[in-house]
Amino acid sequence: MDVLSTTSTMTAGSANSATSSSSTAINSDFDTFLKMLTAQMQNQDPLEPTDSTEFTAQLAQFSAVEQQVQTNETLATLSAQIAALGNNSMASWxxxxxRVAGLAHFDGQTPVEVYPMANGAADEAYLIVKDENGNEVDRVKIDPAAETVEWDGMDDDGAPFPEGNYVFQTQSLSNGKDLDTVLAESYxxxxxxxxxxxxxxxxxxxxxxxxxxxxxxxxxxxxxxxx
Incomplete structure (x- = not known):
């Protein structure tokens, strides 16, 4: 819990620091722009003075960019604060x-309880088990009406599969025809x-x-x- 709080504080602090630095940079750039604009007016050719509307357009354009950057910074700060709040609220979990779909951990000995989620129209179903590389390692026929089934984690020779994370899918069929294949669920x-x-x-x-x-x-x- 303390780790999460520290992480959230660091995230918010970093965002505030970045915003402060960006704001300082914007103010500095704006001051530089005004100095350049003043110098341009002082050194313009008196016989061919620059149209005042051009200066106004330049100033308006810079102000628009400044406002957009400040808006982006505000959104970034809010996003960091929301992430921190979300992290704290999720800590209670x-x-x-x-209950999640697909991926589950097998410790090498304890059967994995799976919710197959077979198609309601199926008269035949199979639990398909794949390793983390996507290779099918086991296929077990199951009751399509079963709410839960257990995968014992044993291969055809009765030896346990290696400990690791596996992906579980359920293939549903009707009259021998494939209906669908979905991710099975587990806790x-x-x-x-x-x-x-x-x-x-x-x-x-x-x-x-x-x-x-x-x-x-x-x-x-x-x-x-x-x-």
Whole structure:
């Protein structure tokens, strides 16, 4: 919790520092522009004076650019503040179990509980398991009406697959014809929250990472997980 707070403070502090530096630079550039404009007026050819409307246009153009830069800085500061607030609010998710699609961690011995999410029109379904490189390592026939199934993590010879992160998919068929293949869902314990350019990232068991928008459910840890 302290780490998250420190990170948020550093983010906001960095944004404020950057805004202050940018504002100083803008003021300096604006003063320089005025000095150059004054020098130009003092040294113009009296026989062919520069049209005053040209000076006005230059000043207006610079002011417009200055205003746009300041607006961008304000938006950047607000974005940093919102990210900090989001990080703090997501901190309450640490220790909870999040229901996510696709990726799950296998510890090398404990079966993985999976929510297959088979097509309602299916009369046949398969749980497809792939490693992190996208290679299919297992395919198990399952009841298409089952709410949950367990993947035992064993190969055809009865040996456990290596510990690691695996992607779970469910293929649904009807009368032998493919209906669809979707990502199956599972629960993972949240251990950390991180801010990123793509949104808040939640770190689950085994270092699995998910965007907060990909979380479809949240629950208290089960008694067996707490022991």
């Amino acid at each position: 640490i220790g909870m179990e999040a 993972t314990r949240i251990s950390e929250t991180q801010a990123s350019t793509g949104g808040m990232v939640l770190v689950g068991t085994g270092g699995t990472k998910y965007l907060s928008v990909d979380i479809v459910g949240l629950r208290e840890p089960t008694a067996s997980d707490e022991t």
